[in-house]
Amino acid sequence: MNTPSNQQPPSDPRALRRHLRQARRAISISQRQQLDLQICQHLLQLPQLDKPCKIAFYMAGDGEADILHAALSLMKQGHQFYLPIIDSDGTNRLRFGLWQPDCAMKANRFDIAEPDVAFKDQLTGLQLDLIFMPLVGFDLTGNRLGMGGGFYDRTLEFKIKQPSADDPELIGIAYQCQNVEQLNRENWDVPLDGLISEQCYRKFSR
Ligand SMILES: Nc1nc2c(c(=O)[nH]1)N(C=O)[C@@H](CNc1ccc(C(=O)N[C@@H](CCC(=O)O)C(=O)O)cc1)CN2
Numbered sequence: 001m002n003t004p005s006n007q008q009p010p011s012d013p014r015a016l017r018r019h020l021r022q023a024r025r026a027i028s029i030s031q032r033q034q035l036d037l038q039i040c041q042h043l044l045q046l047p048q049l050d051k052p053c054k055i056a057f058y059m060a061g062d063g064e065a066d067i068l069h070a071a072l073s074l075m076k077q078g079h080q081f082y083l084p085i086i087d088s089d090g091t092n093r094l095r096f097g098l099w100q101p102d103c104a105m106k107a108n109r110f111d112i113a114e115p116d117v118a119f120k121d122q123l124t125g126l127q128l129d130l131i132f133m134p135l136v137g138f139d140l141t142g143n144r145l146g147m148g149g150g151f152y153d154r155t156l157e158f159k160i161k162q163p164s165a166d167d168p169e170l171i172g173i174a175y176q177c178q179n180v181e182q183l184n185r186e187n188w189d190v191p192l193d194g195l196i197s198e199q200c201y202r203k204f205s206r
């Protein structure tokens, strides 16, 4: 991190988000390659992957941990990978489009590439088994800080309102430098079921 270790991270969520985004962007290319490799190794060992799964991931940007390498290797084992698509209906929810290395893509309003998939072929969050979610910050009780759009929280609110055994498992992906002591949980925040950093896979119990 750029902040000296004796300095507290900001407590205001917007300042904290800026601080943590800056910290993840500041990781050098060679260090990042090393950390991404370690994250992918933890990911590939998840016991949930012993049956074919429908899995959401993300196209890494803005210093996000990159799990593409693991996704490509799991695709060869028969798992299907989906990317988030911002709904065009103005509700600020996500749907998910099947991704393959050669599939047609288009840029969303944040200039992030999404699969160019017809609405009828897009999945809802409920149709997925696993969601690998890019994090801006996390604490060790399953609270997370995202990019601030509330996209994942709106999309996955069923996990709070009507929880069911079929719900997708939410696994946050982040570098250890994004770990903060304690994040505030608002009533719309959907907590993580697990977290992967370069150090470990951690399952949250609740
Ligand atoms: N790789 C990746 N894909 C993703 C997400 C993500 O966090 N990472 N999302 C997770 O939700 C959704 C997109 N959410 C986003 C929310 C805010 C910004 C963002 O950059 N906001 C800028 C303002 C940019 C602008 O208005 O043009 C900012 O706050 O500085 C980007 C993506 C769907 N796809």
Ligand SMILES: Nc1ncnc2c1ncn2[C@@H]1O[C@H](COP(=O)(O)OP(=O)(O)OP(=O)(O)O)[C@@H](O)[C@H]1O
Residues within 6 Å of the ligand: 144, 145, 146, 147, 148, 149, 150, 151, 152, 153, 154, 155, 157, 186, 188, 189
């Ligand atoms: N289920 C929801 N229904 C309506 N509004 C919501 C819901 N979830 C989040 N929001 C709104 O979205 C805004 C951003 O939420 P928050 O700061 O928690 O984003 P985030 O968790 O960083 O983003 P994301 O969920 O995309 O990772 C909040 O102001 C909140 O009012």
